[in-house]
Amino acid sequence: MTAEKKPYLTGHYTPVADEITATELTVEGTLPPELSGRLLRNGHNPKPGVTPTHWFKGSGMVHGIRLRDGRAEWYRNRWVHTPALDGAPYMTEKGPDLTASVAGTHIIEHAGRLLALCEANFPYELTPELETVGAHDFNGTLRTAMTAHPKQDPVTGELHFFGSSPFPPFLTYHVADAKGEIVHSAEIPGATASLKHDFALTRHHVVFIEGNVTFDPAEHSGIPYGWSDQQPARIGVMPRTQDGARHIRWFFIEPGNMLHVGNAYEDGQGRIVLEGPTVDREGFQLSWNWWVGAPGRGAEPNARSYTRRWVIDLAVGSVDEHIIDDLAVEFPTLNEDYLGAENRYQYAISFPDEEGFGGYGVVKYDRTTGARRIHQVGDARLPGEAVFVPAAEATREDDGYLLTVVSDLKQDASQLLVLDASGLNQIAIVHLPRRVTAGIHGSWIPDTALDGTAG
Numbered sequence: 001m002t003a004e005k006k007p008y009l010t011g012h013y014t015p016v017a018d019e020i021t022a023t024e025l026t027v028e029g030t031l032p033p034e035l036s037g038r039l040l041r042n043g044h045n046p047k048p049g050v051t052p053t054h055w056f057k058g059s060g061m062v063h064g065i066r067l068r069d070g071r072a073e074w075y076r077n078r079w080v081h082t083p084a085l086d087g088a089p090y091m092t093e094k095g096p097d098l099t100a101s102v103a104g105t106h107i108i109e110h111a112g113r114l115l116a117l118c119e120a121n122f123p124y125e126l127t128p129e130l131e132t133v134g135a136h137d138f139n140g141t142l143r144t145a146m147t148a149h150p151k152q153d154p155v156t157g158e159l160h161f162f163g164s165s166p167f168p169p170f171l172t173y174h175v176a177d178a179k180g181e182i183v184h185s186a187e188i189p190g191a192t193a194s195l196k197h198d199f200a201l202t203r204h205h206v207v208f209i210e211g212n213v214t215f216d217p218a219e220h221s222g223i224p225y226g227w228s229d230q231q232p233a234r235i236g237v238m239p240r241t242q243d244g245a246r247h248i249r250w251f252f253i254e255p256g257n258m259l260h261v262g263n264a265y266e267d268g269q270g271r272i273v274l275e276g277p278t279v280d281r282e283g284f285q286l287s288w289n290w291w292v293g294a295p296g297r298g299a300e301p302n303a304r305s306y307t308r309r310w311v312i313d314l315a316v317g318s319v320d321e322h323i324i325d326d327l328a329v330e331f332p333t334l335n336e337d338y339l340g341a342e343n344r345y346q347y348a349i350s351f352p353d354e355e356g357f358g359g360y361g362v363v364k365y366d367r368t369t370g371a372r373r374i375h376q377v378g379d380a381r382l383p384g385e386a387v388f389v390p391a392a393e394a395t396r397e398d399d400g401y402l403l404t405v406v407s408d409l410k411q412d413a414s415q416l417l418v419l420d421a422s423g424l425n426q427i428a429i430v431h432l433p434r435r436v437t438a439g440i441h442g443s444w445i446p447d448t449a450l451d452g453t454a455g
Contacts, residue, residue, distance in 0.1 A: 005293065006051065006293040007290050007293055007297065007301075008044070008052075008055035008058065008290070008291065008293065008301070009046075009051065011409060012382045012407040012409060012437075012438040013055075013437060013438050014435075014437065015045045015046055015047075015048075015058070015061075015437055016045060016061070016077065016434060016435075016436070016437055017048045019076070019077055019078050019079065020075075020076065020077060020433065020434065021074060021075070021076040022074065022075045022076070022432075022433035023073060023074045024071070024072075024073065024074075025065075025072035025073075025074070025075055025430050025431060025432065025433070026072075026430070026431040027070075027071070027072050027428060027429070027430050027431075028428060028429040028430075028431070029418070029426070029427055029428035029429060030070065030427070030428055031067055031070045031071070031072070031418065031427075031428045031430075032070075032391065032392075032401060032418075032427065032428075033069065033070055033392075034389075034391060034392040035067045035389060035401065035403075035418070036067065036068045036069070036446065036447050037066075037067060037068075037444060037445050037446040037447050037448075037449070038064050038065065038066050038067070038128070038444070038445045039064070039065045039067070039387065039403050039405075039416065039442065039443075039444055039445075040062055040063070040064045040107045040114070040130075040442050040443055040445060041062065041063045041064075041107070041384060041385075041405055041436070041439050041441075041442030042060055042061070042062050042063075042080075042103075042104055042105060042106055042107045042116055042117075042439060042440055042441060042442060043060070043061060043063075043104060043437055043438065043439020043440045044056065044057075044058030044059065044060065044061075044102065044104045044437075044439070044440070045058060045059060045060070045061035045079070045104070045437050045439075046058040046059050047059060047079075047085070052222070053220075053221045053222045053292065054221040054222050054223045054291055054292050055290075055291040055292075055301065056102070056104075056105075056223050056291065057102060057221075057222045057223065058102065058104060059079055059080070059082075059084060059085045059102050059103075059104060060079065060080040060082075060101075060102050060103040060104025060105070060116055060118065061077055061078065061079050061080070061104070061437070061439075062077065062078055062080060062107055062116060062126065062130050063075070063076075063077045063405065063436050063439070064076050064077070064078075064130050065405075065416050065430060065432070067430075068447070072416070072430040075432050075433055076129065076130055077130075077434075077436070078126075078130040078131060078132070080101075080102075080103035080104070080116045080124050080126070080132055081132035082099065082100065082101045082102070082103050082124055082132070082135070083097065083099055083100045084100045084101055084102050084103075085102075088100045090120065090121075096120075098121050098122045098135070098137075098144075098145060099121065099122055099135040100121065101118045101120070101121030101122065101124060101135075102118050102121075103116040103117065103118050103121070103123075103124045104116075104118055104440065105117050105118045105119065105148035105440050105441060106148040106149065106440065106441035106442070106443075107126070107441070107442060107443055108150060108152075108443050109443060109445045109449045109450070110150070110152060110159045110176065110180055111159075111176070111178065111179055111180025112180070112449065112450060112451055113125050113136065113180060114126040114127070114128065114130075114445065114450075115136060117146060117147070117148040117150075118148055119145060119146070119147050119148045119149075119164065119197060120145050121135075121145050121146070122135045122136060122137050122142065122145070122146060123135070123136050123146050124136065128450050138176065138180070138181065138182045139181070141181070141182040141185075142163075142174065142182060144163025144165070144172045144174075145163040145164065145165065146161055146162075146163055146174075147161050147162050147163065147164065147196070147197070147198070147199070148197070148441070149161075149197065149198040149199065149260070149261070149441075151199070151200075151201040151339060151340075152336070152339075153201065153339070153340065154336060154337050154338075154339055154340070155203075155340075156178070157177075157178030158175055158176065158177055158178060158183075159175070159176040159180075160173075160174070160175055160201050160206065161173075161174050161176075162174065162188075162196065162199060162208070164191075164195075164196040165193075166193045166215035166224065166225075167193070169187040169188075169191075170188075170191040170192055170193055170194075171187070171188040171191035171196060171208065172185060172186070172187050172188065173185065173186050173187075173188055173206065173238070173245065184242065186244070186245040187245065188208070188236070188238070188245050188248060189245060189246075189248065190236070190248060190250055191208070191210070191236070192210060192214065192231065193214050193215035193231075194210035194211060194212075194213065194214045194215075194231055194234075195211065195213040195214060195215075195225045195257070196208060196209065196210060197259045197260070198258070198259060198260050198261045198276070199261065200261045200263070200264035200274055200340075201240075201264070201339065201340045202240075202264050202265050202266050202272060202340045202341075203240075203265070203266060203340050203341060204239065204240055204266060205237050205238060205239060205240060205264075205266070205272060206237075206238045206239075206240055206244065207235060207236070207237055207238075207261075207264050207272060207274055208235070208236035208238070208248075209234075209235055209236075209258055209261070209274075209276075210231075210232075210233065210234045210235075210236070211231075211233050211255075211256055211257030211258060211278075212227050212228055212229065212231050212232075212233050212255050212256065212257055212281070212284075213225050213226065213227055213228075213231070213257045213284060214226070214228050214231040216228070221291075221292045223291075226288070227257070227281055227284050227285065227288075229255070229281075232252055233252065233253045233254065233255050233256055233257075234250045234251060234252055234253060235250070235251045235253055235274065235310060235312060235319065236248050236249070236250045236251075237249050237250075237251065237272060237312060237314065249314070249317075251312055251317070251319045252319075253310060253319055253321055254321060255280065255281065256278045256279060256280055256308070257278060257279055257284050258276045258277065258278040258279075258308070259276075259277070259330070260276055260277060260330065260331060260332055261274070261275070261276045261332070262275040262276045262277075262307065262332035262334065262346050262348075263275060263332075263334055263338070263339060263340075263343050263346065264340065265340060265341050265342045265343070267311075267342065269313075270314065270315065271311050271312060271313045271314070272310075272311070272312040272314065273309065273310070273311050273312075273342075274309070274310045274311075274312065275307060275308065275309045275310075275324070275332075275346070276307065276308065276332060277302075277305040277306060277307050277308070277329055277330050277332060277348070278305065278306065278307075278308040278323075279303070279304055279305050279306075280304065282304065283298075283303055283304030283305060286298035286303035286304060287301055287302060287303050287304075287305075290303070299352060300328075300351045300352060302328065302329075302330040302351050303328070303351075304328060305328055305329060305330050305351075306323050306325060306326060306327070306328065306329075307323065307324050307325045307327075307329060307332075307348075307365075308321060308322070308323050308324065309321065309322060309324045325365070325372065327350055327363065327372070328350065328351045328352075329348035329349060329350050329351065329363055330348065330349055330351065331348060331349045331384075331385040331386070331441070332346055332347065332348045333346070333347045333348070333385060333386055333387060333388055334346050334347065334388060335388050335390065335397050335398070335400060335421075336388065337390065337397075338397060343367065343397065344366060344367050344368050344397050344398075345364060345365065345366060345367070345397055345398045345421075346364075346365045346367060347362065347363060347364055347365070347386050347388065347402060347421070348362075348363045348365070348386075349361070349362060349363065349383055349384070349385060349386065349404075350362075350363050350374060359376055359377075359379070360376075360377055360381060360382050360383055361374040361375055361376045361377060361383070362374070362375040362377065362383055362386050362402060362404060362419060362424060363375075364398075364421070364424055373423075373424055374424075375419060375424040375426075377406055377417070378408075379410070380408065380409040380410045381406050381407065381408045381409070381410075382406065382407045382409075382438050383404040383405070383406045383417065384404050384405045384406070384407075384438065384439055384442070385404065385440070385441055385442060386402040386403065386404040386419070387402065387403045387404070387442060387443060387444050388400055388401070388402060388421060388444075389401045389402075389403060389444045396422075398421045398422045399421070399422065400421045400422075401418055401419065401420065401421055401427065402418070402419040402420075402421050402424070403416060403417070403418055403419075403444060404416075404417050404419070405417075405432070405436050405439075405442075407435055407436060407437070407438050408435065409435075411435075412435050413431070413432070413434070413435050414432045414434065414435045414436040415429045415430060415431055415432060416429070416430035416432065417429055418430070
């Protein structure tokens with residue numbers, strides 16, 4: 001296929017060709033005064049003339065929007081300047097180079113550092129103005145890759161994460177304290193080469209998910225994974241104790257694959273409830289064909305991704321599971337204060353079905369009533385992951401705002417859309433100086449998290 005026909009280089013996913021900075025952006029409506037910080041969003045954006053063999057191989061670019069005092073002070077976008085941006089290979093004669101990252105999946109803040117993440121490598125530290133500082137290995141204590149989906153415990157401030165590999169040790173678990181120092185690492189027994197993109201944290205357990213997608217040396221896209229009926233789908237439950245790895249238990253589940261966790265928690269009976277969008281074998285293949293630009297692909301990169309719930313009864317050793325919604329969604333989010341605890345509300349992005357019907361929207365689920373509400377963003381407009389920001393003096397779980405960057409193909413433009421998380425009503429729009437390439441994950445970084453550093 002020609003580069004022009006690659007789905008991840010066209011439409012909403014067309015890369016931008018340069019880095020820019022714009023100030024004093026136009027705002028429609030009123031930005032809430034508590035929105036004082038940065039919305040940062042990461043995604044794959046190869047350099048001009050570069051055609052990656054897989055969507056996930058495109059170099060990372062972070063887009064940032066600075067809000068303060070009801071104003072949108074700046075927008076800027078920067079590539080994460082890693083060896084991979086200049087073509088350095090991941091594999092060398094000495095083995096994998098954990099610094100050769102595309103760093104294009106996520107960006108978080110922990111202990112005052114901004115970290116751009118890609119699960120096969122070390123994180124990359126950025127300045128508050130999005131300039132690259134360099135690979136961050138926690139002062140030499142991180143010797144594995146780092147997942148793009150770490151979990152920060154809202155109670156302790158600890159950062160929980162893992163490194164996975166297609167080769168032994170397949171899974172290593174890490175905990176960094178609130179100061180950013182790794183205080184615990186453990187290899188996880190019984191893990192396999194199954195792709196582990198995300199995981200879950202409860203108040204008392206760490207939950208790992210192994211689906212049917214596993215290491216496949218015959219896959220030549222640069223991402224050596226594929227569906228295997230011989231790879232069992234499982235959930236691993238590990239106590240959050242110093243010797244927890246010794247007590248991990250693995251539970252077999254129905255075939256499938258989950259990229260992103262919605263949340264997990266212990267219910268009143270001590271059972272673990274886990275939720276997230278999943279795909280079956282056909283849904284995975286439709287998505288994979290989109291990711292590599294092969295025939296037989298879905299219309300979107302997240303084809304047939306439906307929310308599933310697992311209830312794991314540790315006392316009797318059983319798992320109950322079922323699909324709880326028939327809407328194709330991805331990028332689940334929540335009020336992070338409820339991470340690891342029972343949450344009533346959950347958010348996601350909805351996608352058109354396989355025939356292209358349904359449109360894009362921001363979805364809110366009420367897990368108590370079962371109600372589902374959708375904010376339709378409009379024709380040819382694709383919203384990115386909706387990031388929850390709590391309101392000042394919030395008293396309810398959904399007192400807050402959802403921030404999402406919308407790509408508008410008809411206008412060849414993008415906006416930051418600010419919604420009321422309670423009713424999904426539009427509060428404000430920030431007009432950005434360019435159409436932002438559809439991306440992956442991002443974070444709201446309040447000014448307090450960066451200790452008042454710059455601009």
